[in-house]
Amino acid sequence: MNEVKADGYLPSFWEDDYCQIEIASFENKEYILKTIRQISDLANNSRTDFGFTETFGRGQMPIKTYSKEIRTYYLDKLLTEFEFEKAKSINYDSHKILNCETGSIKAYGFSNFTIFFDTQDEFVKNIWLSISLIVSVRQYDLIQSALYCLGEECEMVLIDWNSLELFDLRDRTQIDKYLNDYWK
Incomplete structure (x- = not known):
């Protein structure tokens, strides 16, 4: 079993x-x-007083992130340059601890913002975020700059499937529009 430091x-x-x-x-x-x-x-047509009568399976993107050949060490270097802390472990589904050092899922960030990615061989397979309230200007600037760098260098977009919004990470204004929902 992995030992996780309390702090x-x-x-x-x-x-x-x-x-x-x-x-x-x-x-x-x-x-x-x-x-x-x-x-x-689908949501508009299947909405009831108690939720929805239908679900939508998104499936895979036509151009997979893996095909961009973003190397794991590149993303590691990028995120650590923006002072994101590298997680040694991940609390998965609140009852399992995943080892980031030996497993395929990696995590970098802060207590209120994490970039997760899974790997296959030395390449990044998928990238996703977890975000909550951003409370410092410095942290906001680091997150914005890291996302912008991913957009510029790797030609990436951010999709929030919860709100059904798309943001071009090559555009700081769009990044700000997204992050402002989480700004104190």
């Missing part, structure tokens, strides 16, 4: 959060917008 950075990840706030290749933009419209239509 260490231990991000939490629920199975249902996997790729709910996703960073994906810009080339998927049209597919993402089409999927957002389909989800909105």
Whole structure:
């Protein structure tokens, strides 16, 4: 069993959060917008007083993040340069501890913002976020700069499937629009 220091950075990840706030290749933009419209239509047509009568399975993106050949060490270096703490472990579904050093899922961030990614060989397979209230200007600036760098260098977008919004990470204004919902 992994030992986790009580004062260490231990991000939490629920199975249902996997790729709910996703960073994906810009080339998927049209597919993402089409999927957002389909989800909105389905939600509007299946809404009841108690929830929804239908669900929507998103499936895989046409251009997988893995095909971008983003190396794990590149993302590690990028995030640590922006002072994101590297997690040694992840609290998975509140009852299992995943080892980031030997497992395929990695996590970097702060107590209120984490970038997760899973790997296959030396490449990044998927990237997703967990975010809550951002309370310092410094942290906001580091998060914004890291996301912008991912957008510029890797041509990535952020999709929040919870709110059905798409943000181009090559545009600081769009990043600000997204992060402002989490700003104190």
